[in-house]
Amino acid sequence: MLKRLLEMPIRQRLPLSIALIVVAIAASMGLFFYAQAYQSQKATTVTNVEALAKDQAARVKGWVDDKKAQLAAEASNPFIAASVRNFRLAIASDGGDLASVRQAYVLGNPLPKADRQNLQDAGDGSAYSAAHKRVHERFRKELTQLGYYDIFLFDTQGDLIYTVAKEDDFGQNALRGELGASGLGAVYREAASAAPGEIAVVDFAPYAPSANAPAAFMATPVFDGLGLRVGVLAIQLPNEELSAIVNRASALGDLGDMYIVGQDGKSRTYSRFDGRFEILQQVRDVPFIKALKAGQTGLFYGTEGLSGAQSLALTVPLDMGFAKWVLVTELDKSEYLAHLMKLRNRIILFVLAGVVVTIVVSTLGSRTITVPLRSFVRSMDEVAAGDYSKSVGVAERLDEIGLLGRNLTAFRDQLAKAEALAAEREEDRVRQDRVVKELSGAMRSLASGDLTRSLDEPFPEAYEELRQDFNATVETLNDLMGSVVENATEIHTRAEEINSASDDLSQRTENQAATLEETAAALDELTSSVRAAADGAAEVEAVVKDARNGAEESGRVVTDAIDAMSGIKRSSDEIGQIIGVIEDIAFQTNLLALNAGVEAARAGEAGRGFAVVASEVRALAQRSSDAAKEIKHLISTSSDQVDSGVSLVNRTGDALADIVERVSNIAELISDIASGSQEQSVGIGEINVGVTELDKVTQQNAAMVEEATAASTTLKQEAANLQGLVARFRLRGGVGHAAEVSVPVLQFSRSAARESTTRAAAAPRVSFETKHAVNESAWQDF
Known part of the structure; x- marks a missing residue:
């Protein structure tokens, strides 16, 4: 490993x-x-x-001392002693039994349990209720202002004669039963024998009347103005207030916690964090909790906290007199070392930045040595590969590397001169071979008729004039043969057009002659038809005149029928009016009969017979009215039908009048047609003579067209022979071999001409650009 490190390249070893x-x-x-x-x-x-x-331990002790002072001051108030005596006297006045009081304010309280303290008077008329009403509002305000959970008054026999909250403990005795076994019973017994001003306190414990909620109590004796013991005043301490004092410390941060734990390992306050633990709940046995159970307190650094994270815990004993508590302060290690972690990260960043800067600086420093060395080695490689065109970059340096560069430059120049002479000789030979090869290929193409190839790549200077002369020759031949090819193509195209046009003209001329013969025969027949039509028109004119006279007579008959129908309608209208009068009379009779019936009913027995007559008259009037309505309906229907008949007769009269008018017009038109037919007969005869003359001229034109067709066929064959001769040349622009096609000699007949005409209308012909345009429009006009 060390050997590999020592043998690393300098550009890597030095910065590393x-x-x-x-x-x-x-x-x-x-x-x-x-x-x-x-x-x-x-x-x-x-x-x-x-x-x-x-500081927090002092706050907790101060809070307990404040509660004791408040309780002592309250107990020394004569109002408390008077209240105890008044409640005792009221109970004695009501029979001396608390059962009725408990029934009125606890068991029979109409309010929910949480709102029982809002009942000031049970309304039972008892002396206790009267005393309760006088003092209850004052105690309730004190409860709210001082933050107590409840206030209790005991007499000297241990009976709980008053509470503010009116829970299940009210009316019980603190010396026996469930209340005697509770914390409230214990604190009463201690206070009952205490001297004036002494405060008895019991630690938090589950209290059954408060639904087994944690409860701590304070109590003190109550004396009257004569120094006689009259009872005990007790309070139930609020749970939340003590927890709020402990958790109020802002120095705990976001993750820290502070709480009070008893030597039994149960908490006496809430945790700052929901769900961690509640009051009187066994705290998890982390190391510092185990220690305080064993009576050991102090600082625990880097230990596990209740949150499960590494923490700093400090346990401080609180000797409250009535209990031994421990104040636990717990700080999360990640939080109180957050600034240190930031410092550590800054140090790491500083070290990394120093390393990066060092690497950059050392790399740049080493490059002052390694870069020139790499440049010198690269120059040596280039000289060894035969590349003498590049300069040696380090030759101008003043150090030892520069000296090496200058020696390499001198060696490179000598090698370059030797190779330049050999390269020049070889280059001349290669240029000559290329010129001969390209010129030989171009000549072969020219010999084969290919006029499209030219020498585009420049030759060496000594041979450039030869290339230009060859290209000029090919260009001249290309232009010349191009003109010949275009003219041959144009001649062939025009010959085909002349041949096709002549054949078409011959066919059309023959068709024209046949058509003229048919036209002459048709005109003869048309003349006979027009004469027969003129005779028929004269006969129709007479018949139409008779029809017009009959229509006029029918019109007069219809007019008489209209007058008769109008008279019938007037009679029907008069009958209808008479029926209307009859109907009105029947209605009035019916009304009179109804009034008579009413009067007969009023007359009683005397008018009974008159009532029967009135009823019959009324029935008769009703039948008359119904008959009149039916007749009126029939007359109305008849009148409507008469109206319909009048309308139809009127329409018939109008139609006959229109027929008369149209028949008159038809008679006039037929008369005109007869006159026109005579004139047409004369004109058609003259047209027949002209068509006969035109048929003779057409026959002569057909003979001339046959001669023109034969001449155009000969011209087309000669043009095809010329195209075959020039097709062997390949020219620029796509003319030459590309136009080398087989041109058949056409046999011109009338049927072939018709097929040529059809194909010419269906498919477009190939057109060629020409320099010598013949008069194309002349053939179209012809």
Whole structure:
């Protein structure tokens, strides 16, 4: 390994050596400073924790002392002694039994358990309720202001004669039973025999009347103005207030915790963190909890905390007189060493930065030696490979590497001169061979008729004129043969067009002659038809005149029918009016009969006969009204049908009038047609004579077209022979061999001409660019 390290390239060995030295020095300094900072941070943290624990212990003792002072001051108030005596007298007045009081304020309390203290008067008219009403509001306000859970008043026999909360302990005796076995019973018994101003306190324990919630009690004796003991005043301490005092320390950070634990290992306060533990819950046996159970307190560094993380724990004993508590302060190691961790990270970054800077500086320093050496070695490799064109970069340096470079430059120049002479001779031979090879190939192409090849790559200066002369010759031949090919193609194309046009013209001329013959025959037939049509038109004109006279007579008959139907309609309307009058009379009769029936009903027995007559009259009037309505309906239906008949007759009259008018028009038109037919017959005869003359001229044109077709066939064959001669040349622009096609000699007949015409309409022909355009439009016009 050491040998490999010593044989490393200088550009790697030198920076690596310097970097290792710097890393070793920086790491040693970093570890030293970190150790010093760690010890300093540890001492500072311990000092702060001890001060914090001492301050919080004083706060806890001060809180207990404040509660004792408040209780003593309250007990010395004559109001308390008077209240105890008044409650005792009221109970005696009500029979001397607390059962009825307990029934009224606990068992029979109409309010929920949590709101029992809001009942000031049970409303039973007892002396106790009257006394309770006078003092209860004052005790309830005191409870709220001082933050107590409950306030208790006992008489000298141990009976609990008053509480604010009215829980299940109210009305029981502190010397016996469940209450006597509780913490409240214990504190009563101690206070019952205490001197004035003495305070009895019991530690937190589950209290059954408060649903087994943790409860601690204080009590003191109550004396009247004469110094006579009248009872005991007790309070139930609030749980949350003590926990709030302990957890209020801001120096705990986000992860630290402070709580009170008894020597039994059970907590006396809540944890700052939900779910970790509750009051009187057994705390997990971490090392410092085990120690305080054994009576050992102090500093525990780097131990496991209740959170499971590495912590610093300080346990401080609290001798409260009534109990031995331990104040536990727990700090999370990752939190109180956070600043130290930042310092450690900065030291690591500093060391890394120093290493990087050292590597960069050492690398740059070593490059002042290794780069020139690499350049010298590269120059030697180039000279050894025969590359003498590049300069030796280190030749101008003033050190030993520069001297080596200058010697290498002199050696390189001598080798270059020797190789330059040999290369020049070889280059002349290669240039000559290339010229001969390219010129020989170009001549072979020219001999084979290929005029597209030229010598594009420049020749050496001595042979460049030969290349230019060859290219000029090929260019001249290419232009000349190109013109010949284009003219031959143009002649062939035009010959084909002339041949095709002549054949088409011959066919059309023959068709025209046949058509003229058919036209002449058709005109003869048309003349006979027009004459027959003129005679028929004259006969139709007479028939139409008779029809017009009959239509006019029918119109007069329809007019008389319209007048008769109008009279029927007027009669129907008058009958309808009469029926309406009859219907009104029937309605009035019905109404009178109804009124008569009403009056007969009022008359009683005397009008019964009149009522029967009125009923019959009413029925008769109703039937008359129904008959009138039915007749009216029939008349209305008849009137509607008459209206419909009148309308139809009117429409018939209008239709006949229109027929008369149209027949008159037809008669006039037929008369005009007869006259026109006579004139057409004369005109068609003259057209027949002209068509006969046109047929003679067409026959003569057909003979001339046959002669033109024969001449164009000969011209096309000669053009095909010319194309075959020039097709062996290959020219630039795609003309030459690309145009070498077989051109058949066409047999011109009328059927072939028709097929040529059809193919020419269906498929486009190939067109060639020409320099000597013939008059194309002349053939189209022809």
